[in-house]
Structure formats: C-alpha cells, structure tokens
C-alpha cells in the first residue's frame with residue numbers, strides 16, 4: 001500500500017520519460033509523443049534516467065536496452081527494486097528481436113516490448129494502453145485503500161459496539177445480582193423480623209409468667225412444711241384426748257383421714273407441676289435469645305429442646321396419642337461456639353418443615369379414607385472424627401421428588417400454598433450454616449420414606465477453616481448420623 005500515487009484521474013496524457021543513448025531516437029519519440037499531448041522528458045543514459053525518475057517519477061518510461069555504461073535491463077532492475085519507482089510501467093524499445101531478450105525484459109518487470117524500427121501508431125497505441133492500465137491500476141489501488149479504510153472503520157465500530165455490549169451485559173448482570181441480593185436481604189429481614197417477634201413474644205410471656213410462678217414456687221415448700229406440721233398436730237391431738245362428738249361429725253364430713261393421706265401427695269404433685277413450668281420458662285428464655293447477635297459458647301441440646309418446646313403443641317405428649325413423636329438420640333456434645341439464636345432459627349425451620357410434611361401427608365391419607373401413620377422425627381447429635389458437631393434431623397414424612405430437592409435451597413422456592421410458605425426457610429438456614437458458621441447443610445430425601453437434614457459445624461468459629469459450600473453436600477462421605 002506504500003506505492004506512490006504518481007498519477008491521478010485527471011488525464012490519460014501522462015508524464016513520459018524516454019531513455020535512449022541515440023539523440024535522434026530521443027528527438028523523434030519526443031516529437032511524436034509531444035504532438036499527442038503527452039508531457040515528455042528524455043534521458044541520454046541509464047544513470048541520467050535514474051536521476052530523472054528520482055527527481056520526478058514519470059507515469060511511463062520508454063527504455064532502450066542497448067546503452068553504454070548502464071543498459072536498459074540494469075536501469076529497469078534498479079527501478080523495480082525501489083519501492084518508490086517499482087510500479088512505474090516500463091516499455092522496452094530495442095533493436096534486439098530475439099525471443100530470449102524479450103523474455104528477459106518481461107521477467108525483470110517490463111510491461112511491454114517494442115522492436116525497433118518501430119511503427120509510430122504501434123508505439124502510440126502501446127503507450128496509451130500502458131497509461132490506461134496504469135491509471136486503472138492506480139484507481140484500483142485507491143479504491144482498495146478506501147475499502148481497507150472502511151473495513152478498518154467498520155471493525156473499529158464493531159469493536160466499540162462489542163465493548164459496549166459487553167459492558168452493558170456486565171452492568172445488567174451486576175444489577176440483576178444486586179436486585180437478587182436486595183430481594184434476599186429484604187426477605188431475610190422479614191424472616192428475622194418474624195423470628196425476632198416470636199422471640200420477643202416468647203420472652204415477654206416467659207417474663208410475665210416467671211414472677212407469679214417464682215412466687216408459687218417459693219411458697220410451696222413452706223406450705224408443704226406447714227401442712228405437714230398441722231397434720232402432725234391433729235394426729236397428736238387425736239392421740240392425747242378423745243374426740244368430742246361435735247368435732248367427730250365435722251371430721252367425718254371433711255373425711256379427715258383421706259385429707260391426711262391426700263394433702264401431702266397433692267402438694268407433691270403441685271411441686272412437680274411447678275418444676276415443669278419452670279423448665280418450660282427456662283426453655284422459652286433459651287429460645288428467646290433469637291435476636292442475640294453475638295457469638296456464644298452454648299449447649300446445642302438446650303437450643304434443640306427449647307425449639308421443641310415452642311413446637312410442643314404439634315408434638316406427641318406422654319398423655320395423648322396425637323402429634324408427631326420426637327425421638328432424641330443426643331450424643332455427648334461439648335459446648336459449641338456459635339450464634340445460638342440463628343441456630344435455633346435453623347432448627348425451627350427444619351423441624352417446622354418436617355412437621356408440615358408429616359401433617360400434610362396425614363391429612364391426605366384421612367381425605368382418602370386411609371388411617372394416618374405415626375409421624376416421627378429423630379434428632380441425633382454427635383461429634384465427628386474431624387472434630388465438628390453434627391446434628392441430624394430425620395423425618396418419616398413423604399420425602400421430596402428430585403425436582404423439589406434440586407431447588408430446596410433456592411430462595412423463594414416453596415411447594416406450599418400462598419400465605420403458608422415464603423420459600424425462604426431453607427435458603428436462610430443454608431446461609432446461616434454455611435456462611436455464618438462455616439459449616440455444611442445437606443439433605444437426603446427418598447420419596448415415600450422421609451427426609452434427613454444434616455447440619456455440620458465446627459466446634460469453634462474463630463479457629464475453624466472455611467469449609468467448601470456444597471449446595472446439597474450429599475457427596476460428603478461419612479456424614480450420616482450414628483444409629484440411635
């Protein structure tokens with residue numbers, strides 16, 4: 001593309017350089033071409049020709065071959081070797097009519113060959129032909145250049161477009177991610193607000209009940225002592241003096257013997273009841289630590305028990321056959337460093353899901369006229385060889401199909417009717433376990449048999465290494481809980 005643009009479109013009457021060592025030839029050709037309107041220069045030797053070309057490149061050169069000092073071939077070779085002059089067409093003019101000479105002339109870059117003595121019309125026709133060719137060549141070069149420029153411009157524009165498309169795509173992705181994060185945070189807020197209100201309610205109730213219960217608890221022991229003393233006193237009275245008839249009638253009417261026997265038992269069972277209520281209050285208080293943000297070293301079994309306490313209306317109690325049975329296989333756990341309120345939230349989510357699944361299945365069985373099956377949730381805890389705590393919550397509910405299992409931890413995924421499930425319980429639980437506690441939460445479920453969630457967290461948060469976050473974590477070998 002570095003060919004010099006030596007001629008433009010303005011005319012066919014180009015600038016012609018005639019090179020010949022014979023002055024007569026030069027004159028004849030100059031006159032002949034000059035008459036045709038060409039601009040003609042002449043050079044009497046090869047070296048003069050080279051100088052003339054370098055001073056002003058012509059559009060065409062008529063070059064004699066046989067010249068002293070520097071022949072036409074040499075001049076041609078030198079011009080063709082130079083970038084600036086290589087494209088100038090050269091017509092050889094020679095008395096040599098041998099084919100070998102002509103072939104050589106073409107091989108070294110000659111554009112045409114005229115044998116002397118020449119015919120005027122032939123020379124003019126060949127000159128005109130070469131100039132036309134040259135002009136067309138230049139035109140082609142120019143349009144090629146233009147085309148190349150256009151291609152480059154288009155490529156640049158395409159590159160810019162691609163860059164801005166990529167930037168736009170990235171921006172869109174960033175915005176989508178931010179939106180998703182926002183949605184999640186919003187729903188997390190709703191969930192934690194829900195849990196926190198539940199915690200506050202529980203804390204409030206526990207607090208309100210605590211005072212009167214403490215009052216009863218505190219007075220019950222002296223009340224039992226007083227009753228015992230009074231009964232002893234009555235007994236002593238009865239021994240020391242015969243009972244007057246009017247008192248005997250009264251003693252019969254209140255069935256004193258029965259009262260003497262029943263009162264201690266009655267007070268004893270009141271004591272058992274009060275102890276139980278105090279246990280419940282303790283559990284409520286443990287559970288209501290929900291919104292505690294700080295890391296604490298706690299007994300995880302307390303957290304599990306307090307969550308079960310909150311759910312006790314849905315669980316099977318000793319004195320009735322309704323509700324889901326809880327089987328506890330608690331191992332020997334040390335105290336664990338964790339965010340207890342958040343772990344309680346996870347226990348609550350998993351247990352609520354298990355209860356929902358079992359209850360829904362039983363409702364369906366009833367609707368189909370079949371008898372409900374005994375729902376059972378087994379909670380197992382243990383320390384693993386890797387010094388992590390493992391909590392397994394296994395239910396004998398309906399299990400989940402693969403399609404549900406695959407989306408279980410996705411935010412907003414729910415199979416429950418609108419209003420009953422937000423679809424956030426498991427996704428939030430997953431984040432609490434994996435991000436907050438650097439643990440794993442995995443699920444294994446078989447349709448018709450039940451579901452098991454396994455939580456694994458390090459004993460200590462500060463020294464633990466972050467663990468890989470597997471979405472379903474089933475591939476983690478050796479994590480199934482020990483048999484109960």
Ligand SMILES: Nc1ncnc2c1ncn2[C@@H]1O[C@H](COP(=O)(O)OP(=O)(O)OP(=O)(O)O)[C@@H](O)[C@H]1O
Nearest residue numbers: 353354357399414415416421422423424425426451
């Ligand atoms: N133990 C289980 N047995 C059967 N299906 C379950 C069990 N646990 C979870 N699932 C399924 O996983 C889905 C997602 O549970 P997730 O707790 O995230 O949301 P949800 O319970 O529907 O709503 P919520 O936000 O109120 O908890 C449930 O809708 C249910 O289909």
Ligand SMILES: [Mg+2]
Nearest residue numbers: 349353425426
């Ligand atoms: Mg749920």
